[in-house]
Amino acid sequence: MADVTEKAAFRTGPGAATAPARPPARAPRRARLRRGVTPWLFLIAPLALLITFTYAPIANMAAYSLTDWDGVSPELHYTGVGNYTEIFTREDLFRVFFVSGYYLAASAVQIVAALYFATVLSFDVRFRNFFKGVLFFPYLINGVAIGFVFLYFFQDGGTLDSVLGLFGYHSDHAWLGTPVSANTSLAGVSVWRYMGVNFVLFLGAIQSIPGELYEAAELDGANRWQQFRHIIAPGIKPVVTLTVILSISGSLSAFEIPYIMTGGATGTETFVIQTLNLAFRFNKTGLASAAAIVLLLIILLVTWVQRRLVPDDRVDLV
Amino acid sequence: MTRRAVARTLVYLSLVAATLVVLLPLGVVLLTSLKSETEMAEGGGALSLPDDPLNFHNYVSAFEGGEMLSAFGNTAVILLFSIGGTVLIGSMTAYAIDRFTFRFKKVVVALFLVAALVPGVTTQVATFQIVNSFGMFDSLWAPIVLYMGTDIVSIYIFLQFVRSIPISLDEAARLDGAGAFTIYRKIIFPLLRPAIATVVIVKGITVYNDFYIPFLYLPSEDLGVISTSLFRFKGPYAAHWETISAGAVLVILPTLIVFLSLQRFIYNGFMRGATR
Numbered sequence A: 001m002a003d004v005t006e007k008a009a010f011r012t013g014p015g016a017a018t019a020p021a022r023p024p025a026r027a028p029r030r031a032r033l034r035r036g037v038t039p040w041l042f043l044i045a046p047l048a049l050l051i052t053f054t055y056a057p058i059a060n061m062a063a064y065s066l067t068d069w070d071g072v073s074p075e076l077h078y079t080g081v082g083n084y085t086e087i088f089t090r091e092d093l094f095r096v097f098f099v100s101g102y103y104l105a106a107s108a109v110q111i112v113a114a115l116y117f118a119t120v121l122s123f124d125v126r127f128r129n130f131f132k133g134v135l136f137f138p139y140l141i142n143g144v145a146i147g148f149v150f151l152y153f154f155q156d157g158g159t160l161d162s163v164l165g166l167f168g169y170h171s172d173h174a175w176l177g178t179p180v181s182a183n184t185s186l187a188g189v190s191v192w193r194y195m196g197v198n199f200v201l202f203l204g205a206i207q208s209i210p211g212e213l214y215e216a217a218e219l220d221g222a223n224r225w226q227q228f229r230h231i232i233a234p235g236i237k238p239v240v241t242l243t244v245i246l247s248i249s250g251s252l253s254a255f256e257i258p259y260i261m262t263g264g265a266t267g268t269e270t271f272v273i274q275t276l277n278l279a280f281r282f283n284k285t286g287l288a289s290a291a292a293i294v295l296l297l298i299i300l301l302v303t304w305v306q307r308r309l310v311p312d313d314r315v316d317l318v
Numbered sequence B: 001m002t003r004r005a006v007a008r009t010l011v012y013l014s015l016v017a018a019t020l021v022v023l024l025p026l027g028v029v030l031l032t033s034l035k036s037e038t039e040m041a042e043g044g045g046a047l048s049l050p051d052d053p054l055n056f057h058n059y060v061s062a063f064e065g066g067e068m069l070s071a072f073g074n075t076a077v078i079l080l081f082s083i084g085g086t087v088l089i090g091s092m093t094a095y096a097i098d099r100f101t102f103r104f105k106k107v108v109v110a111l112f113l114v115a116a117l118v119p120g121v122t123t124q125v126a127t128f129q130i131v132n133s134f135g136m137f138d139s140l141w142a143p144i145v146l147y148m149g150t151d152i153v154s155i156y157i158f159l160q161f162v163r164s165i166p167i168s169l170d171e172a173a174r175l176d177g178a179g180a181f182t183i184y185r186k187i188i189f190p191l192l193r194p195a196i197a198t199v200v201i202v203k204g205i206t207v208y209n210d211f212y213i214p215f216l217y218l219p220s221e222d223l224g225v226i227s228t229s230l231f232r233f234k235g236p237y238a239a240h241w242e243t244i245s246a247g248a249v250l251v252i253l254p255t256l257i258v259f260l261s262l263q264r265f266i267y268n269g270f271m272r273g274a275t276r
Helices: A002-021 A026-064 A082-089 A096-122 A128-140 A143-154 A159-166 A179-207 A211-219 A224-252 A256-261 A271-280 A285-309 B002-033 B037-042 B057-065 B068-099 B105-115 B120-133 B141-149 B152-164 B167-175 B180-191 B193-209 B212-217 B226-234 B241-261 B263-274
Strands: none
Touching: A026 A285, A026 B068, A026 B105, A026 B120, A026 B141, A026 B180, A082 A285, A096 A128, A096 A179, A096 A224, A096 A271, A096 B002, A128 A179, A128 B002, A128 B241, A128 B263, A143 A159, A143 A179, A143 A256, A143 B002, A143 B226, A143 B241, A159 B002, A179 A224, A179 A256, A179 B002, A179 B263, A211 A224, A224 A285, A256 A271, A271 A285, A271 B120, A285 B120, B002 B241, B037 B241, B057 B068, B057 B241, B068 B105, B068 B141, B068 B152, B068 B180, B068 B193, B068 B226, B105 B152, B120 B141, B120 B212, B141 B193, B141 B212, B152 B193, B152 B263, B167 B180, B193 B241, B193 B263, B212 B226, B226 B241, B241 B263
């Protein structure tokens, strides 16, 4: 970790070093020197933490990914891009990308449902705050609790079977028993959990559209669908695009729900579960690092595409 | 007019259906948590009502057997330190970035921006080695430091607020002889109160719910937090759904209370965080 302190030291340096380069009058020079150093005093701690716990790991991962290191032994061999070829050629490793497909499909359902409820609740509806709260609340619940709630839900004779029984449909289908059924169920849970946050985002965007627009449209005889099509849809397009892109990286990094509920058994292993298992269960730090780097690159690529598609001014920092 | 009425009915039907979909799984777990072991064994079905709706026996066994007291304690310690740290670090960073021009500012901003995109769970592969080398493995410091050091969302929230504080306030204070630290401490920080409230709530809920970091870094049983202690129910109580359900309800209840009392802040906070 010498690297980090060195960098932090280097970063405080330049501000101080540049001041003497331009020699103005004496008092301003000292003031300028102080002004040059001050921002770095505020930034030392945040930057040190950022570099230690975000960038140093990424740099290390990039290095590990080219080796066969097991995470403990002092011995490691350089293997070139061997780990990367392994990820894309070994079928059992590559399979996890198909699991992402379930979550991707689920995000589509989720976004459509969120759009529907946001539109409906943006109009005058009784108990609006109640419905809003109910739809959003799952997003706040602890992931482990959600996992247990739905383990019981899908259990043999659990909530789902009992509800179906009320409608006269009795089955002994093991919902988490086959890969297709298990992945669909888990993706369904993720819709249950995350729909609310999309919904609240969309609702916020819709409510920021000035009300006069609807009144004018109503005077012109536009119905609800036409109001949606010509006022709401264009108004929330940026937020929807952003959500779509975020869902893609979200689907690729699906982790908590499947890890807690099935632990990745019966073909529900996702990319992240696999990576963590490789690293911490099978001690294949090299291979796991390569997988993590692949995921990171995909997410950076997706984000880059998003920035191209939605050049929004809300997002920039400076 | 009738067509409108039909449409309205359909809308309400869909809302009621959605409400059922959200509340039913939770409601059934609540029912289950109130049933006795014999009731469960008799197999009255998941939807049947408990014989005694005030049977809190399972809560007692979940609370004691699941070491929930120490879990809530550990979570509280982590919450206190990581939120405090996040507020300090986030507000300092925002102040430095917004109020100063300095060399490499673009680089610094880019570092924070890109870090926001890095999926935290995957980098644990290498973060683990670093945390371990600091000797923080299996101590509460590991999650505290990780939550503090990698929170970009709160920096965004603070930045938005710092920007809205007029610079003339800084300048007036500077004319009175105040230095940068005094300005930060006496002017910026107090005016950031709404942002601090938002960050405390958003960060608090995120930390309270986080599972993987404590799972990875706090394997000791006495260092369990809410998530990991509940997760450990899976082994000993595997067939005892009434106890697991009670544990889940115990974990969900604080969230529900916070949500009901702070709704407005929560919606705003999470919207700000999500549109970064």
